Amino acid sequence: MPDLDALKFEIQDETLGGTRIKVVGVGGGGSNAVNRMVASGVGGVEFFVMNTDAQALRTSKIVNKIALGTRITHGLGAGSDPEIGRQAALEDTDRIIEVLEGADMVFVAAGLGGGTGTGAAPVIAALAKELNALTIAVVTKPFSFEGPRRMNQAERGLAELHATVDCVISIPNDRLVDLVPAGTSFFEAFRMADDVLRQGVQGISDIITTPGLINRDFADVRAIMLGMGFAMMGTASAKGPNAAVEAAKAAIQCPLLEEGGLKGARAILLNITSSGNLSLHEMHDACKLIREATGNPDVQINFGLVPDDTLDDEVKITVIATGFQRENMQHVEPPHVSAVRSGAPKVLTPAAVPSSTLMPVTQQPFPSMQFPPGTEPMFTSVEMPGQEQYSDVTLDVEAEPETEAQPQAAEAELPPQLPPKPAPQGDDDAFSLDDLDTPAFLRRERKLFQ
Numbered sequence: 001m002p003d004l005d006a007l008k009f010e011i012q013d014e015t016l017g018g019t020r021i022k023v024v025g026v027g028g029g030g031s032n033a034v035n036r037m038v039a040s041g042v043g044g045v046e047f048f049v050m051n052t053d054a055q056a057l058r059t060s061k062i063v064n065k066i067a068l069g070t071r072i073t074h075g076l077g078a079g080s081d082p083e084i085g086r087q088a089a090l091e092d093t094d095r096i097i098e099v100l101e102g103a104d105m106v107f108v109a110a111g112l113g114g115g116t117g118t119g120a121a122p123v124i125a126a127l128a129k130e131l132n133a134l135t136i137a138v139v140t141k142p143f144s145f146e147g148p149r150r151m152n153q154a155e156r157g158l159a160e161l162h163a164t165v166d167c168v169i170s171i172p173n174d175r176l177v178d179l180v181p182a183g184t185s186f187f188e189a190f191r192m193a194d195d196v197l198r199q200g201v202q203g204i205s206d207i208i209t210t211p212g213l214i215n216r217d218f219a220d221v222r223a224i225m226l227g228m229g230f231a232m233m234g235t236a237s238a239k240g241p242n243a244a245v246e247a248a249k250a251a252i253q254c255p256l257l258e259e260g261g262l263k264g265a266r267a268i269l270l271n272i273t274s275s276g277n278l279s280l281h282e283m284h285d286a287c288k289l290i291r292e293a294t295g296n297p298d299v300q301i302n303f304g305l306v307p308d309d310t311l312d313d314e315v316k317i318t319v320i321a322t323g324f325q326r327e328n329m330q331h332v333e334p335p336h337v338s339a340v341r342s343g344a345p346k347v348l349t350p351a352a353v354p355s356s357t358l359m360p361v362t363q364q365p366f367p368s369m370q371f372p373p374g375t376e377p378m379f380t381s382v383e384m385p386g387q388e389q390y391s392d393v394t395l396d397v398e399a400e401p402e403t404e405a406q407p408q409a410a411e412a413e414l415p416p417q418l419p420p421k422p423a424p425q426g427d428d429d430a431f432s433l434d435d436l437d438t439p440a441f442l443r444r445e446r447k448l449f450q
Contacts, residue, residue, distance in 0.1 A: 042198070051116055053078075086120060166225055225320075234319045
């Protein structure tokens with residue numbers, strides 16, 4: 001007879017494992033957003049940052065960090081070139097895979113328009129999809145004053161992500177201009193943009209990790225977001241009478257939503273957090289308002305209710321709308337990657353290895369090389385420990401056409417040559433001018449038989 005107690009504990013352990021959520025901040029904007037998530041106390045998820053800028057990695061408070069493409073960038077960044085960011089991610093796919101393995105859900109957070117976030121984020125997202133994780137990209141688009149080049153690069157990166165992930169939440173930074181006070185500094189505006197990324201990730205992860213009276217779990221989120229293309233998210237709170245409806249109105253006007261709001265959404269995940277004072281009529285009116293905002297009578301609404309007695313008369317609402325279609329979207333092919341590791345080293349973190357292994361290291365010259373004091377050259381290695389050098393460049397060399405052998409001239413026609421000067425006795429490897437025209441292996445053979 002089987003041991004039922006052992007079986008019970010085995011099932012319990014499996015249940016307590018929960019949904020494994022990983023958040024990867026890519027590039028400067030993504031890394032800043034992850035730093036803000038940690039500072040805000042976002043729980044129930046694992047955080048990672050990946051960047052080509054070694055200096056930015058050093059200043060990050062995140063424990064798990066990966067320097068991308070050190071052979072290509074030398075830890076100096078991607079120079080706002082998405083192709084360099086892409087190649088940097090492809091260089092370190094094995095280490096990225098090790099980070100992503102085992103995740104049920106992966107958020108890829110990035111600021112689009114630059115080099116690393118725009119180029120590396122689609123590669124990382126493609127690897128997450130290859131590992132069968134529900135993959136959601138939460139990205140910002142640059143301010144219009146950053147120029148057309150960055151905006152065009154952002155649109156290209158957005159198209160690549162759309163072709164790769166299950167859902168993309170795209171947040172236009174220009175929407176913040178209408179919401180911040182006139183005296184807001186440039187640095188504060190970018191800080192707010194990073195915080196918007198945090199809201200996008202936390203709004204979804206909290207639905208999964210926070211138990212509620214009407215509970216929404218990972219399966220509900222997956223059903224709403226799997227393969228749904230573009231998504232929008234709004235979050236807001238309100239107090240006082242009719243707080244639920246007021247919070248719903250504010251949520252669908254949230255800066256996380258692009259122009260047009262919820263119009264055209266095919267599915268909505270709605271999470272309401274309130275004290276026990278929320279009435280049935282208030283919740284009904286809030287849900288009705290959100291349904292009408294979509295303009296789609298067939299929209300699927302999946303809502304959860306989380307009680308929080310500390311809120312008193314306050315109501316918080318998070319709206320995640322998915323299934324939007326975008327016109328004039330660039331058609332691009334998703335990155336072609338394989339989620340099979342080829343035996344690269346383990347992920348390096350500051351807690352496990354010296355920080356110097358996260359970026360190019362400087363080495364002293366070999367002892368056998370003698371130089372005058374103060375003139376020793378420095379040799380820089382951009383090779384991560386344990387990695388091998390590979391080249392994906394193939395040279396197709398065509399064989400030269402064979403020519404008919406020309407008859408050799410008679411020895412009498414050759415110009416006279418001086419006899420070779422004998423090498424000093426006892427030095428088998430002595431240098432001779434005659435050796436310059438003789439291959440090494442022939443010189444060796446000649447000396448053996450002399």
